[in-house]
Amino acid sequence: MKPHLKSLEAEAIAIFREAAGAFARPVMMFSIGKDSTVLLHLAAKAFAPAKIPFPLLHIDTTWKFREMIAFRSRVAKTYGVDILVHTNQEGLANGINPIDSGAALHTHVMKTLALKQALDHYQFDAAIGGARRDEEKSRAKERIFSFRSAGHVWDPRKQRPELWDVYNTRLHTGESVRVFPLSNWTEIDIWDYVEAESIEVVPLYFSALRPVVRRSGTWIMVDDGRLPLEADETPQMKNVRFRTLGCYPLSGAIESEAKSVNDILEEMRGSRYSERQGRLIDGDGTGSMEAKKREGYF
Amino acid sequence: MPVSPSPLPASDRLRFLTCGSVDDGKSTLIGRLLHDCGQVPEDIVEAARRQSPAGATGPGGLDFAYLLDGLEAERQQGITIDVSYRSFMTPRRAFQVADCPGHAQYTRNMATAASNCDVAIILIDARKGLLEQTRRHATLCAMLGIKDIAVAINKMDLMAWSQATFDVIVRDFSSLSDRLGFLSVEAFPTAATLGVNLVTRQGSPDWYVKGTLLDWLERVEVSRKARSQALRLKVQWVARPDQDSRLYLGNLSSGSLRVGDTVQVGHSGQLAQVTSLLVAGVPSHAAQAGDPVAIELSEHVDLTQGDILCGQTPQPDFASQFAADLIWFDATPMTPGRTYILKGASGWVTGSISRLKYRKDLESDRENAASVLGMNEIGLCNLALSKPMLCDPFATHPTTGGFIVVDQVSNETLGAGMIRHSLRRSANLTPVAATIDPSARVARFGHRPLVIWLTGLSGSGKSTIAKLVEASLWAQGVATSMLDGDNLRTGLCRDLGFTDADRVENIRRTAEAAKLLHQSGLVVLCALISPFQRDREMAKSLIGQADFLEVFVDTPLETCITRDPKGLYKKALAGEIPNFTGIGSAYEAPLEPGLHLKTNDASPEALSAIVTNKVLSQIRG
Numbered sequence: 001m002k003p004h005l006k007s008l009e010a011e012a013i014a015i016f017r018e019a020a021g022a023f024a025r026p027v028m029m030f031s032i033g034k035d036s037t038v039l040l041h042l043a044a045k046a047f048a049p050a051k052i053p054f055p056l057l058h059i060d061t062t063w064k065f066r067e068m069i070a071f072r073s074r075v076a077k078t079y080g081v082d083i084l085v086h087t088n089q090e091g092l093a094n095g096i097n098p099i100d101s102g103a104a105l106h107t108h109v110m111k112t113l114a115l116k117q118a119l120d121h122y123q124f125d126a127a128i129g130g131a132r133r134d135e136e137k138s139r140a141k142e143r144i145f146s147f148r149s150a151g152h153v154w155d156p157r158k159q160r161p162e163l164w165d166v167y168n169t170r171l172h173t174g175e176s177v178r179v180f181p182l183s184n185w186t187e188i189d190i191w192d193y194v195e196a197e198s199i200e201v202v203p204l205y206f207s208a209l210r211p212v213v214r215r216s217g218t219w220i221m222v223d224d225g226r227l228p229l230e231a232d233e234t235p236q237m238k239n240v241r242f243r244t245l246g247c248y249p250l251s252g253a254i255e256s257e258a259k260s261v262n263d264i265l266e267e268m269r270g271s272r273y274s275e276r277q278g279r280l281i282d283g284d285g286t287g288s289m290e291a292k293k294r295e296g297y298f
Numbered sequence: 299m300p301v302s303p304s305p306l307p308a309s310d311r312l313r314f315l316t317c318g319s320v321d322d323g324k325s326t327l328i329g330r331l332l333h334d335c336g337q338v339p340e341d342i343v344e345a346a347r348r349q350s351p352a353g354a355t356g357p358g359g360l361d362f363a364y365l366l367d368g369l370e371a372e373r374q375q376g377i378t379i380d381v382s383y384r385s386f387m388t389p390r391r392a393f394q395v396a397d398c399p400g401h402a403q404y405t406r407n408m409a410t411a412a413s414n415c416d417v418a419i420i421l422i423d424a425r426k427g428l429l430e431q432t433r434r435h436a437t438l439c440a441m442l443g444i445k446d447i448a449v450a451i452n453k454m455d456l457m458a459w460s461q462a463t464f465d466v467i468v469r470d471f472s473s474l475s476d477r478l479g480f481l482s483v484e485a486f487p488t489a490a491t492l493g494v495n496l497v498t499r500q501g502s503p504d505w506y507v508k509g510t511l512l513d514w515l516e517r518v519e520v521s522r523k524a525r526s527q528a529l530r531l532k533v534q535w536v537a538r539p540d541q542d543s544r545l546y547l548g549n550l551s552s553g554s555l556r557v558g559d560t561v562q563v564g565h566s567g568q569l570a571q572v573t574s575l576l577v578a579g580v581p582s583h584a585a586q587a588g589d590p591v592a593i594e595l596s597e598h599v600d601l602t603q604g605d606i607l608c609g610q611t612p613q614p615d616f617a618s619q620f621a622a623d624l625i626w627f628d629a630t631p632m633t634p635g636r637t638y639i640l641k642g643a644s645g646w647v648t649g650s651i652s653r654l655k656y657r658k659d660l661e662s663d664r665e666n667a668a669s670v671l672g673m674n675e676i677g678l679c680n681l682a683l684s685k686p687m688l689c690d691p692f693a694t695h696p697t698t699g700g701f702i703v704v705d706q707v708s709n710e711t712l713g714a715g716m717i718r719h720s721l722r723r724s725a726n727l728t729p730v731a732a733t734i735d736p737s738a739r740v741a742r743f744g745h746r747p748l749v750i751w752l753t754g755l756s757g758s759g760k761s762t763i764a765k766l767v768e769a770s771l772w773a774q775g776v777a778t779s780m781l782d783g784d785n786l787r788t789g790l791c792r793d794l795g796f797t798d799a800d801r802v803e804n805i806r807r808t809a810e811a812a813k814l815l816h817q818s819g820l821v822v823l824c825a826l827i828s829p830f831q832r833d834r835e836m837a838k839s840l841i842g843q844a845d846f847l848e849v850f851v852d853t854p855l856e857t858c859i860t861r862d863p864k865g866l867y868k869k870a871l872a873g874e875i876p877n878f879t880g881i882g883s884a885y886e887a888p889l890e891p892g893l894h895l896k897t898n899d900a901s902p903e904a905l906s907a908i909v910t911n912k913v914l915s916q917i918r919g
Contacts, residue, residue, distance in 0.1 A: 004311040004392055009578055013590035014549045017534035021603040045579035046590065050537035050545065133383040137366070141380045143410075157371060157379060161406040161627055161711045163413035163442075164700050165549070166641055170709040184394060186385045274339035290370055 001196050012181035016046040019179045020053050022169035023126035030056040030083055032068045033245045034201045035130035038190055041199050044079050056083045061110040063098055063247035065223050071202045088114035098249045112297040116152050128179040129298050134186045138290035144183045150174035152296035195261040204242050207256045211235040218252030311392040315411045318421035319431035320400035323452045325378055327490035328397045329362030334497035337386040355491055366397050379404055381411040390516040405674040406627035412439055416520040417446040424457045428470050433660045440478035441623055443696045445521035447483045448514050455489040459503040481521045486511050526695045529553030529609030547592045551697040556584045563599050564606040564614055564644055564688055570595035604645030606688055616686040617720035624679045628712040631670035635802045637836035642687055642701030649683035669799050692716035707832050739819030743777045745917040747816045749841045753828045754851030755880050757858035759897050760825040766906035768823055779815045781808055783826035796877045802833055809837035829885040850891035855880045
């Protein structure tokens, strides 16, 4: 393994162990994507041969790709973990969905509010997630142990100082932290690590012939019958893959022939666009990620 | 010097920070550096261009700082508030840059970044030269162990690339850096907005013949990476994979470890052999510094998360008093005597600063006497702890010699320290063990000891109630003693005034006196305003929670002003007494007092009966 991957791995494992020791009820967020999968792999290594000493939680909007849900069951078996699944039932009953409600409302109700519901319900005081600083400008500013006041609010102006690996993990009742073991990893590091450790990820990251339609300058996959088609729209089969995964109507695919991790790395080195470009949810205004994060979004 | 191609440096990612004063162009420099390395994706450049203010001078109206400043408030105010971490790569090396805020009020964020960086770029505005903030950041870099510095003397285009200007600033900086003990310093004339001497030399003046900033970043060898060889393993988690085995998990902060090695538990000195070893979950024979390990030991030892394992030689130094350099981050000043919580390599411990030896004046580089450390100030302190902790000097043990200082009420991180050395004083003083057993005192007096701490505004009725309670207890055969705030201030504490620092010391002395009386088996009544919650917490932790009864004598301020038995409110309201509690100084009401007495609702006699009954049930029950 490359020396810098080895030190990133060591740092991530130390963060996991610190969180396990410092908090009463930690949980690991599992979103099924490549970062989450790497996170799970690292958690397993951190506590081997013992079991991972905290549960996993998936916030299911009911609009994930079918392949993601299949992968979720498979990976739970591979790593011998239980994955708690939470859906905002109230949002579901109110008919919130990414198509009619719009990306912003859907994300707020089915992801942010759903996450807060689940954290409150299980009384988790630490939520470990796979966010990386290189993903986005406001993430680039976040601490590894990132404090949330009661109500899950992030105040970016009042982050706790964080020196060396001496983390201030003290909390009052109702307060919580978000913990980011992959803070210092880049997208390339993730793929390098997937390759080095032979980690299985959702096949949607690799190119295959998939039914897609062209929308907002990107390719949207017709994953099931819920995606309404315009009169002049006909799904076409294209060799596409995804750089990031979320709700399928909000995840843009790129045309690609990359069928292996090495192909992906090669493709990325030539790419002039960022990873989140395919995410339709980030685009509603400058600072929208920061605004969502202040409200409790991961 | 022409740029000579050098081999790839051994390969770990280089972590560096940019620091310096406000508006020296830090974010612009990093934005430009990333841009010129071809490391900024087009959609990000496009987004930053849309946000850039009108009149931005970069290509297509781009303001390079907007590639980094990611918070709304930062864009609105045009400043950097918190550190931005960015990764990039060149064919020679991978980097993570931490772009730090320049404002003094965000020094805590700069220190956060510097603590985990290998090298630093210090920016200086060529028009302004060295400012206080330049000195502060250089000093912090040095304190936090950074040894290799690049000085970017920026905005040289606005000084017509004057070599004389450049030379003067270089000379000023070297007189500073000589004192700070950097091992390598290189200076670069730059113009960040134009990209001169960042990635290319294009536009560089003829008199400057050395390489670019990027050349330096690609080639610099990191001096701070040298670690101590002493074995240090911080235990973060104890795993029980099955009934019989117990695995200790943690990172090897320094030293190396092999199966069969003897290790010792830091705080107890218990010895055991390593019988099995995993590195990152994989069975191994040996581990190196930095490795995440899991070990099994040959003996059952008392060892849990937060503890540290050490090697036998050299013998680790555990002490409850030590000297350390301290950086203070919080708006409330560091006050000697006040109780704080510390976290270092050997876990959490309570303690206080026993002495502030000096405060560093950054402008003159002088060491000045001071009574407190204000926000962003730096000083040398002696600390005293409630139990010993590992005292590795930071200079030789950068991975274990640092600690943070946390507020015991708010849990905020208030400051950070770097250990210089332990103080032998504590090792040579052994508390004399009591010859009379506490249970013998209980048998003699017929009750357990207790400290009753009455807190409330001046004139709230603390002393009145305390006297009634004492008389009533005494009448029922209880051995009592009284420590009254006013009486103490005329004797034991007569050298103290009413500043926050003196109030803290007043409480500390009272609490220590109460502790001695408590150890003698007495029921002690303390009647003091004691306005600050953290100081009452300190008294409680000194005595022990079980034997400490906090009584809140709750009288509204208006009532106290009306009563004004000593005529003090009248004077305070007239401005004759500064820092008078309730008028010029705050009173923090107890959140969860053992007893809450509302004097507007009942007579002092009725209230004292409540206290007396509670006390009797507690000491005789």
